[in-house]
Amino acid sequence: MEFFSDKKVKIVSITIAAVILVMIISAAGRPFLSSGVNFLTKGLSQVSAAAASQGEKTYDELLEENKALKKESANLRTQLVDYYDLKDENARLWKYYKIKKGNSDYEIMPASVIRRDSSQDFYSFSIDVGTTNGVYVQDPVITENGLVGFISSANAVSSKVTTILSPDLQAGALDKRTKDSGVIAGSALYADDNKTTLSKIDANAKIKKDDIITTSGIGGIYPENLIVGKVSDIKYDKYDATKYAVVTPYENIKKVTDVVVLTDFKNKGEIKRISEKEK
Numbered sequence: 045m046e047f048f049s050d051k052k053v054k055i056v057s058i059t060i061a062a063v064i065l066v067m068i069i070s071a072a073g074r075p076f077l078s079s080g081v082n083f084l085t086k087g088l089s090q091v092s093a094a095a096a097s098q099g100e101k102t103y104d105e106l107l108e109e110n111k112a113l114k115k116e117s118a119n120l121r122t123q124l125v126d127y128y129d130l131k132d133e134n135a136r137l138w139k140y141y142k143i144k145k146g147n148s149d150y151e152i153m154p155a156s157v158i159r160r161d162s163s164q165d166f167y168s169f170s171i172d173v174g175t176t177n178g179v180y181v182q183d184p185v186i187t188e189n190g191l192v193g194f195i196s197s198a199n200a201v202s203s204k205v206t207t208i209l210s211p212d213l214q215a216g217a218l219d220k221r222t223k224d225s226g227v228i229a230g231s232a233l234y235a236d237d238n239k240t241t242l243s244k245i246d247a248n249a250k251i252k253k254d255d256i257i258t259t260s261g262i263g264g265i266y267p268e269n270l271i272v273g274k275v276s277d278i279k280y281d282k283y284d285a286t287k288y289a290v291v292t293p294y295e296n297i298k299k300v301t302d303v304v305v306l307t308d309f310k311n312k313g314e315i316k317r318i319s320e321k322e323k
């Protein structure tokens with residue numbers, strides 16, 4: 045039925061019907077109806093022309109319609125961009141909520157990566173929060189996947205993060221399965237592969253591949269039970285034959301875009317407070 049609702053189709057149908065009518069009458073040899081037929085066909089022509097003209101638009105009308113469509117399209121694009129921004133923001137807030145929910149003692153400051161240090165071998169980066177946001181040197185930096193690094197310098201509005209791929213990060217850690225302890229420290233041998241090491245482990249340690257490594261909380265710089273990664277290999281230092289584990293973080297340190305700074309947590313600065321009491 046949609047076919048017959050088209051104006052042009054209606055016009056053509058009326059015209060064809062008129063022509064057929066003329067042919068039938070002419071073939072029947074009835075000239076006394078010719079004047080009536082002429083009148084009818086003339087009227088049909090006028091109706092067809094009028095109908096056709098109703099389907100046409102002026103240049104100015106088409107131009108205005110085109111402008112309106114472009115404006116509507118631009119508005120839809122803007123709404124789509126806003127939707128994606130809102131979707132990303134909701135995803136970030138959900139991550140922060142999960143971190144806070146699982147650790148009620150954490151005081152957190154969400155941040156975004158604004159610059160990466162291309163001249164640095166251990167993938168340090170800068171974030172968009174600083175001392176005016178309550179962020180200070182040595183504050184841990186994490187994501188929902190675990191430890192990323194620590195604040196190594198800070199100004200009023202931004203901070204630099206040294207990552208767990210760097211030897212400058214030293215964090216007490218342990219194997220959650222065996223409770224064997226050691227120290228997380230980055231290495232030039234593994235940084236490019238997004239890996240760090242658990243060194244200073246006992247020769248009799250029973251650490252195995254795929255074991256999960258977390259922070260121990262000793263020292264007060266990092267809270268306990270922050271996930272660092274999983275063991276991907278067990279190695280021996282070629283110089284002193286000591287055992288160490290190669291650890292792969294659950295977070296891709298080289299590509300992380302959003303992080304959380306832990307501005308406060310239970311037992312933060314434990315060693316500092318103890319030493320101050322002893323003075």
